[in-house]
Structure formats: structure tokens, C-alpha cells
Amino acid sequence: MSLYHKKRDVWTIITTVIFLFYLILLVLPLFTLLKESFVGGEGGRFSLNYFIEFFSKKYYYGSLINSLKVTVSVTLLSAILATPLAYIMTTFKIEGKIYLQILILISSMAPPFIGAYSWILLLGRNGVVTNFMNNVFHIQTPDIYGFTGILLVLTLQLTPLIYMYLMGALKSIDSSLLEAAESMGVTGIRKMWKVIIPLIMPTLLAGALLVFMRALADFGTPMLIGEGYQTVPVMIFNEFISEMGGDDGFAAAISVIVIIFALAVFLLQKYISNKKSFSMNALHPISEKQEKGLKNILAHIYVYGFIALAILPQLYVTYTAFLKTSGRIFVKGFSLDSFKLAFDRGGDAIYNTFMIGLSALVIVVTLAILIAYVTVRRKSTLTNGLDIITMIPYIVPGSVLGIALLLSFNSKPLLLSGTAFILVISFVIRRLPYTIRSSAAIMHQISPSIEEASISLGASNLKTFFKITLPMMLPGVISGAILSWVTIISELSTSIILYTAKTKTMTIAIYTEVIRGNYGTAAALATILSIVTIISLLIFFKLTGKKEITL
Known part of the structure; x- marks a missing residue:
């Protein structure tokens, strides 16, 4: 086999693995969801009863x-x-x-x-x-x-x-x-x-x-x-x-x-x-x-x-986070009691947000770099299919994706429900398009002649990618990664379906405290989330040298 074919096969293997990742963790759950909608109910036979019921009752439609x-x-x-x-x-x-x-x-x-x-x-x-x-x-x-x-x-x-x-x-x-x-x-x-x-x-x-x-x-x-x-x-x-x-x-x-x-x-x-x-x-x-x-x-x-x-809204939430509370009621004066309660009740949620969020972000960045490269530089039927499949999360609401993942991975051999891993998967699938978009945009701006020059001087295809292409892609990758990170830590619609007591995130903790009427604790957690968001944006501006974000 020629050196050219070996180089080509490396990227074909990478593309195939990523494609399989999407087939198993996105297409299969959506297919399971579709099957359940037609086959659910008595006897497990094909039926349109659910759809008929939906469109026959005003409460539903x-x-x-x-x-x-x-x-x-x-x-x-x-x-x-x-x-x-x-x-x-x-x-x-x-x-x-x-x-x-x-x-x-x-x-x-x-x-x-x-x-x-x-x-x-x-x-x-x-x-x-x-x-x-x-x-x-x-x-x-x-x-x-x-x-x-x-x-x-x-x-x-x-x-x-x-x-x-x-x-x-x-x-x-x-x-x-x-x-x-x-x-x-x-x-x-x-x-x-x-x-x-x-x-x-x-x-x-x-x-x-x-x-x-x-x-x-x-x-x-x-x-x-x-x-x-x-x-x-x-x-x-x-x-x-x-x-x-x-x-x-x-x-x-x-x-x-x-x-x-x-x-x-x-x-x-x-x-x-x-x-x-x-x-x-x-x-x-x-x-x-x-x-x-x-x-x-x-x-x-x-x-x-x-x-x-x-x-x-955010300013007022931050203000209420510092108010004194008596039970569930705000009273005159200022205090840090709400923050103490937030760390006591929501300490695990804060930890989970960072651990699950950062784990998802590492996978998002890695996949986005590879997907952006193969879809721009290695055009083929497979990469075109990958490009289309990565757009699916744009049209699938978070709660729908959460249900699809639970229906698919709620039994062996892939028993993922109740684990942190299923949240990581959902965050990756939902937020990967942000980083793919910005990475692909900058990939289009990099002239192929630069890579060709490197290869002509004896560098391998992979070495050229890691030494030449990847450093030039970093500004776009960082831009998308920050946006992905901020949306990951503020995700609710998918998390509310998939979380357990052990995998509760900050948004879930804020939501549950609001539902319970613990407004002081909710405000404190929301303020912490806002501070993390602001710090993330400041890091973005520092790393990219920009003063604004454009999409």
C-alpha cells in the first residue's frame, strides 16, 4: 500500500469512528424514540393510536x-x-x-x-x-x-x-x-x-x-x-x-x-x-x-x-442573593447566609457542573477539531454524511434528546441511565455544533497550500495536522469551545430528564430550589453560575484578543 493510501486511511478510520459515535449515541436513540411512538402500548404492535389521541384532544394539540x-x-x-x-x-x-x-x-x-x-x-x-x-x-x-x-x-x-x-x-x-x-x-x-x-x-x-x-x-x-x-x-x-x-x-x-x-x-x-x-x-x-x-x-x-x-433579571437575582432571609422570606438587611446554604445544599451540584461540564468540553473540543478538518479537507460521501448528522442536534429539543437517550440506554448491554456519563453524552451531542461551526469557519480560511508545502518537505499528514493546521485552527476552536462551555453549564431541558440525586447540576439545583420556594438559595446559586459565565467570557476575550463575540 502506498504512503498516500496509508495517510488517507488514517483519516478514513477517524471519520468512521466519529460516524459510529453519532450512529450509536444519536441516531439509535432517535430511532428508538420513533419505534416507541409507533409500537408502544398493548401487544407491542404497530399503531397510530398515540398520534390519533394527540390530534383528537385539544389539551394535547x-x-x-x-x-x-x-x-x-x-x-x-x-x-x-x-x-x-x-x-x-x-x-x-x-x-x-x-x-x-x-x-x-x-x-x-x-x-x-x-x-x-x-x-x-x-x-x-x-x-x-x-x-x-x-x-x-x-x-x-x-x-x-x-x-x-x-x-x-x-x-x-x-x-x-x-x-x-x-x-x-x-x-x-x-x-x-x-x-x-x-x-x-x-x-x-x-x-x-x-x-x-x-x-x-x-x-x-x-x-x-x-x-x-x-x-x-x-x-x-x-x-x-x-x-x-x-x-x-x-x-x-x-x-x-x-x-x-x-x-x-x-x-x-x-x-x-x-x-x-x-x-x-x-x-x-x-x-x-x-x-x-x-x-x-x-x-x-x-x-x-x-x-x-x-x-x-x-x-x-x-x-x-x-x-x-x-x-x-440577573442584577436583581444577584441583589437578592445577598439579602437576609427568615426561612423562605426575604427580610431587611444583608447577609451571606444564602451562599452558605447554597454551598451546603448545592455543593455537590457545583462540583458536578464542573466535572461533567469539563469532561464534556474536552470531548467537544477533540471531536470538533477532527470533524471540522475532515468535513472541510477530506470531502467524501462519508464526511458529507457526517456533516449532515452533526446538524441534527439543532432540530432536536433537549427534553426530546433526554427521553431518547433514556429509552435507548436504560438496560444492558448499554445501561447508562442514572450515570454521569449519559449527561456527558447529552452535553456533547447538544453543544458540539457550536464548536464545529467556528472550527470549520476558520478551517475554510486556512489555505491548503500551507499543508501541501509541509507535506512536500517530508512531514507526514498527521504531523502536518498537529504541527501546522491545528495551531492555526485554535482561535476558532477556542471561540466555539467557550460558547459550548457556557451553554453546557446553563443546560436544563436535557438535564431535568437525565439527572439523579448523585448527578444533579447547578441549573437543576437552582430550578428545584425555586420550585420549593427557597429563593435566597436559588439566587445564590444563580449568582455563582453568572460569575462562572463572566469569568468564561473574560477568558475568551483574553485568549482571542477580541472585544466581542460574533457568530
């Missing part, structure tokens, strides 16, 4: 309609808010821009259910703002529960995701296009609507898809603040973990319906994006300008106003 209302509303509102925010932050000189960008990132990194819990403390029936408005001005504030609360929490949480996408796209627009438009009398809002939005539309659609999927999959927010406004993730959880005798087959059938629905949206977005896609290369990128007068004032009000609303 109404939850799907509710989820559709939430996801569409959140996606549209996030896009409407994020577009001018990104435009202003790109083209205007805004005071304290660096710190504002960090605050925008922090506001998007916390679990959404923490925002829900915070808004309950602020605008709930016994909330601080509610009581203040009622006692001082005798004004009854609008009800924060139900659809309104879910929309508020998820919009503030997810708008920064589209913002990060758009910041990258706006930097790719050549300023000469805008100057040409202005010379033809197209200025202000007309310039944005006629020129900028069409140019950033593919990126806007990509960001909107991510927001749609995140809103569709969110479990904690509707569970805490929904109050009867039931969405599909909550219904799946209640059906699967019901103390009144839930039905695994029915939960599987609902999960299959959600996957089909998400897949249809995903394919629609891809179709529209492909029709509108084009490449941009800015020789003269848009530069920020110092605006004057009313335009400058309005721009600052918009940016500062949004960031104040977005960061308010």
Missing part, C-alpha cells in the same frame, strides 16, 4: 399551538429588536460600547428560567415592582404570567443571539454600498430597509432559526411562569416523568411530532437562505461615526434601554 405562538412571536420580536441594535452598535459611536457588548453577552448566557424567576420576583403577584406600583400609585401592573411572561423572558434572553449573528454580517458590508445609496438620496430608515436588510437577510434568517429552535425547546421558562399556558416541552416532561403513571410511548409520539415540526422549519429556512445567499467581502468595512443631535440621543436611549431590561 393546543400545547403545540401554544408553542407555535410563543416561538413565532419570540423569533419575530427578537429579529425586530436585534436588527437596529446591531446596526447602531456597528455604525454609531456609543459611550461604553465595550462594556455594553459584554453585558449583552452576559444577558444571553444565563439560563432563561433564571430570567423567569427574576421577573416573578419583580412583577409577580407579590413582586417588588407590583407592590410598589400598587401601594404608591394604586396602579395594578399587567399580569406577568402565561404567554406575556414567556414572551418577555425569552425575547430578552434570545435577542442577543441574533445580535451576535448580525454584528458579524454588518462588518462584511462594504461602506461604498451605503455611500452609493446615500448619494442617490436613500438615507435613514429607507437605507436600512432597502439596502442593509437585504444584505444581511441570510444571516438574519440563520439567527432567527437558532432563536426559533431555542424558544421551541425551552422548558424552564413556561414551567415557572406559564401558569396553565402549557407548551410542548412541559407537556413532554409531565407525560414522561408523571407521578400519576405517564406513558413513555405517548411522550415519544409527542417528541416525534416536535422533531417533524422543527425539521420542517429548518428545511424552510435553508430553502429561503439558499435562494437569498451570496458572498460579501468588504474592502472598506463599515466604520462607526459620531452622530449628533436627536439621532445620537435616540440611539443611546435604544441601546441602553434594551441592555437595562435584558440585564435587569
